Amino acid sequence: MMEITSxxxxxxxxxQGHCAKQCGHCCTRSSGIVLPHEVKRIANHLKMNEEEFKNRLLEPHERFHTTHYRIKQKRRHPNISGACTFLELTGKCKIHYAKPLYCKITTCQEHGHDAVIWFDLQHFVNPEDPQSIREWAEYLQHGKTIKGGELHQLVPHRQKLKWMLDYGDLQVTSDEIAKRLKKELREND
Known part of the structure; x- marks a missing residue:
């Protein structure tokens, strides 16, 4: 198995995500994330316009202060995850040839969890957004990451990372951090 890094x-x-079985097991308990640039391709595959596709089959999904779409699930109970809307009774994917990247890489293979982390780092965690970094820091207290996903690797400037993690000042923006860094550099010269 290859090592997945950022x-x-x-x-x-x-x-690596290719699933030889294609049994649909991964899709019975969740559904995939759809990135903005994937909406049109999947809508076209379904012979729908983008708005109809988004309204009928997608729902907003936020992780780490970033929102994308998630494919709606068929739920038997509102508090329990359900199967992906596109999972057919045969266990095959209705949109297999147009499925989103998330579904292609986060299969039941042994690297599946690391692939989810990679996806989060690439598409949800925003190193320029203090709230995103704070939420990632919270996740890291109990969750694992891959190489390149540690806080100091995402935000290499220690002072900037310290300011981002300052929960006492939740209104710190990237612009404010840049101003503080410039001021600190002038004071240290």
Whole structure:
């Protein structure tokens, strides 16, 4: 099994994520994330316009202060995750040839969890957004990451990271951090 890091390419992950069984088991308990640039392709595959696709089959999904879409689930109970809307009774994916990257890489293969972390780092965690970094820091207290996903690797400037993690000042923006850094550099010269 290859080691997945934040530098692993999308193409390498797609190759690793190929599921020979294609049994649909992964899709029975969750559904995939759809990135903005994937909406049109999937809508076209379904012969729908983008708005109809978003309204009928997608729902907003936020992680780490970033929102994308998630495919709606077929739920038997509102508080329990359900199967993906596109999972057919045969166990096959209705949108297999147009499915989103998330579904291609986060299969039941042994690297699946690391692929989810990679996806989060690439598409949800925003190193320029203090709230995103704070939420990632919260996750890291109990969750694992991959190489390149540690806080000091995402935000290498220690002072900037310290300011981002300052929960006492939740209104710190990237612009304010930049101003503080410039001021600190002038004072240290």
């Amino acid at each position: 530098k692993t390419t999308k193409e390498e992950l797609i190759k």
